[in-house]
Amino acid sequence: MHTLRSGAIEASIKADGAELCSLRNAEGIELLWQAGPAWPRHSPLLFPIVGRLKNDQLRHRGKTYPMTQHGFARDHRFEWAEQEATSCKLVLVDSDATRVRYPFAFRLDVTYTIENAGLTVAFDITNSGDETLPASIGAHPAFNWPLLPGLEKEAYALTFSHQETVPIRRLAGGLLRAKAEPSPVRGKILPLSERLFDDDAVIIDQLASRSVRYAADHGPSIEMSWEGFSELGVWSKPGGAAFVCIEPWHGFASPSDFDGEFADKPGVMQIAPGEQRSLGYRIRVG
Structure with missing residues (x-):
């Protein structure tokens, strides 16, 4: 476990899964779900797939490999590569x-950097x-819902930076x-209620926004932005x-009718030998 601190927030990261496991504001309020x-x-890293593959199998050059959700x-x-007061880096390589x-x-580097009330994850x-x-x-x-104990869940909404009016996707048996x-x-507002998730996740696969704010009309707030x-x-x-959970993705579960080579799966990045792909998101606590 390693803890980063600024004057406004505190974030703790563990080596298992390179997972963010605590995020507190200046008042000491825990904003992240505590794995009940x-x-x-708390905040698992999804790699090398997002969602499920059909039959939980990855296909490559005619062979199948077990790959769970x-x-x-x-x-x-x-492995810890860096541990500083306001940043840390963790690394996973193939084995x-x-x-x-x-x-x-492959090599996967995950870097956490804290500055003022913002936490950047690269x-x-x-x-x-x-x-x-x-x-x-x-x-x-996964953020606590409500963020402020005692508030009703229905007091919260997500406010996107752009209008998100295109149809969404849902899952059946974990597949798209x-x-x-x-x-x-x-428009830009997604009211939150427990009934919204009766049919599992809301998936926006034609995303216009690059940020979203999670808040009620008072108490702590979370703004997430992302690149890539x-x-x-x-x-x-x-x-x-x-x-x-507010989850930026590059990729999604297999379409229900897709059972081909993993490299041909919709949403998959194709990274050439020797090249690197960089993505990241930022949490700003308000």
């Missing part, structure tokens, strides 16, 4: 353990092999349904839980 019984994680990075211990599930050479994926690296990556931070659905976003991500998931556990 409803869901045993959201990939393996969240369950691997990263015998990863290659039985994902037959590619992902750098390097293809260290000699063939194209197909990969997806996503963030999955073929048919899109009308968006629950009203092309989709956004919003999720809480169906049936009700005291968290809501």
